Amino acid sequence: MGTGVLVHGDGARREADVQRSLTGLGLRERTRAQAEVDVEGMLAAAQRRAGARRRTVRAASGAAVLAAVLAVGVPLAMSRPWAAPERPRPAAAPSASPAPEWMAYQAEASPLLPDSQVAVVVAGVAPVGPPVSERRLSTVSGGLCLDEPVLTADPLERGIRQTWIAAPGGDLPTDTVEERVRIFRGDGARQYFRATLVGSSACLSPPDDTSSWAFDEVRKYRAEEVIAAWSVLSPDYDAFRTAVVMREGAVVVELHITVRGDLNHALDVTRTLAQQALYQALATEQGW
Amino acid sequence: MTVRFRADRGDGWADDGAGAGWMQDSGWAQDPGVGFEEFVRRQGAVLVALARVLLREPAAAQDVVEDVLAKVLLRWERVRDEEDPETYAVRALVSACTSWWRRGGHPPAGGDGDPPGGEAGAAAHDALLLEALRRLPGQQRSVLALMTVAGLDEDDVADVLEVDPEVVRGIAERGLAALGRTLASAADRARA
Numbered sequence: 001m002g003t004g005v006l007v008h009g010d011g012a013r014r015e016a017d018v019q020r021s022l023t024g025l026g027l028r029e030r031t032r033a034q035a036e037v038d039v040e041g042m043l044a045a046a047q048r049r050a051g052a053r054r055r056t057v058r059a060a061s062g063a064a065v066l067a068a069v070l071a072v073g074v075p076l077a078m079s080r081p082w083a084a085p086e087r088p089r090p091a092a093a094p095s096a097s098p099a100p101e102w103m104a105y106q107a108e109a110s111p112l113l114p115d116s117q118v119a120v121v122v123a124g125v126a127p128v129g130p131p132v133s134e135r136r137l138s139t140v141s142g143g144l145c146l147d148e149p150v151l152t153a154d155p156l157e158r159g160i161r162q163t164w165i166a167a168p169g170g171d172l173p174t175d176t177v178e179e180r181v182r183i184f185r186g187d188g189a190r191q192y193f194r195a196t197l198v199g200s201s202a203c204l205s206p207p208d209d210t211s212s213w214a215f216d217e218v219r220k221y222r223a224e225e226v227i228a229a230w231s232v233l234s235p236d237y238d239a240f241r242t243a244v245v246m247r248e249g250a251v252v253v254e255l256h257i258t259v260r261g262d263l264n265h266a267l268d269v270t271r272t273l274a275q276q277a278l279y280q281a282l283a284t285e286q287g288w
Numbered sequence: 289m290t291v292r293f294r295a296d297r298g299d300g301w302a303d304d305g306a307g308a309g310w311m312q313d314s315g316w317a318q319d320p321g322v323g324f325e326e327f328v329r330r331q332g333a334v335l336v337a338l339a340r341v342l343l344r345e346p347a348a349a350q351d352v353v354e355d356v357l358a359k360v361l362l363r364w365e366r367v368r369d370e371e372d373p374e375t376y377a378v379r380a381l382v383s384a385c386t387s388w389w390r391r392g393g394h395p396p397a398g399g400d401g402d403p404p405g406g407e408a409g410a411a412a413h414d415a416l417l418l419e420a421l422r423r424l425p426g427q428q429r430s431v432l433a434l435m436t437v438a439g440l441d442e443d444d445v446a447d448v449l450e451v452d453p454e455v456v457r458g459i460a461e462r463g464l465a466a467l468g469r470t471l472a473s474a475a476d477r478a479r480a
Contacts, residue, residue, distance in 0.1 A: 022467075
């Protein structure tokens with residue numbers, strides 16, 4: 001392998017060639033890493049970083065989160081100050097009162113945003129494949145500006161995720177929407193959201209090579225608990241990254257969006273899709 | 289197209305002769321005396337290799353791996369007792385790389401799989417393959433890297449990505465098909 005000559009025509013043969021090429025690549029990368037990695041140095045660095053992280057997490061808990069809230073001038077996250085939208089109920093009797101917002105969403109449909117709905121808000125995006133169902137595990141990966149495994153005492157009941165992406169435009173950032181919908185057992189959703197909140201302190205001090213995040217106003221979203229943030233992805237192309245984590249009862253919805261345009265556009269897109277996503281998830285909570 | 293994994297490797301999925309299945313039965317839970325240091329000695333290089341493949345800038349790999357190892361260390365006892373440390377570490381690494389891509393945002397500049405400047409041989413082909421791999425959507429990129437660099441089988445990848453094995457198979461097949469198209473297109477352009 002490694003000659004670079006690939007078989008044309010038959011797709012299966014071509015993919016078998018790719019498999020072999022990838023296997024060879026993997027072997028060479030492992031061999032190279034084994035020869036080059038300084039294990040003792042890596043161990044020492046990990047221990048040093050663990051100490052720093054322990055101090056940061058300690059500081060980020062409790063009062064430090066409050067301090068961060070004050071520093072950014074808007075609440076990082078808050079409990080809902082408004083009346084709760086009604087939860088969907090199976091076979092509810094007709095009511096004379098106006099239909100709740102849930103009723104606009106299809107209880108039998110997928111908990112994820114419909115493809116067409118996403119494409120209306122972020123033009124040109126399409127799903128990368130079928131939605132991916134998550135397994136019941138005690139660890140789930142997630143977060144606001146950093147994705148990390150989160151251990152919750154009450155595990156995930158079920159989860160599903162999808163990515164929509166626009167066609168690449170050369171070197172330009174690609175519009176992307178990633179959605180995760182999760183339902184936890186017991187108090188798991190609250191635990192998960194709390195971990196996300198604590199982890200969000202990292203958004204304020206990102207790695208050197210990235211811009212820092214700013215928090216969006218949570219009153220622009222309707223959910224029991226919300227945290228939302230944005231950052232400049234590429235000043236050259238006016239591209240932004242946004243992230244939202246919303247919790248309503250046992251349901252947690254996360255959106256990670258990359259979109260070109262100005263900041264107002266990015267935030268409008270995010271707020272619109274986030275609200276639609278939460279409503280869709282809640283409307284289908286019992287049915288998937 | 290059948291994707292072959294470590295567990296049922298056949299003629300289309302060459303044995304690398306190096307015990308590719310690094311996620312062996314390492315017995316962390318059975319041997320609580322095995323500590324974090326030993327874990328790093330056994331798995332550090334594979335984590336670095338995986339990060340090098342997953343990230344657009346291989347120089348960032350060491351940094352990401354050290355950060356992941358710090359997270360593992362902070363939760364070591366719980367991870368060792370309640371989880372599988374390798375699975376946890378790889379999951380954390382894939383998540384960290386996902387975050388890295390989100391921050392960096394877009395694939396490398398250059399043609400869609402253009403072959404690198406007339407070079408020949410394995411190095412040139414690896415460069416082309418890596419670039420094509422990094423241009424895949426995140427899930428496809430992660431699945432193929434986990435299978436090839438970490439040598440994980442379908443079930444292990446499913447554990448890492450918190451999905452069912454059949455989902456992994458579907459993602460891998462779509463990723464291989466996309467890579468095949470990209471590489472074939474690059475070969476066409478090279479011949480033209």
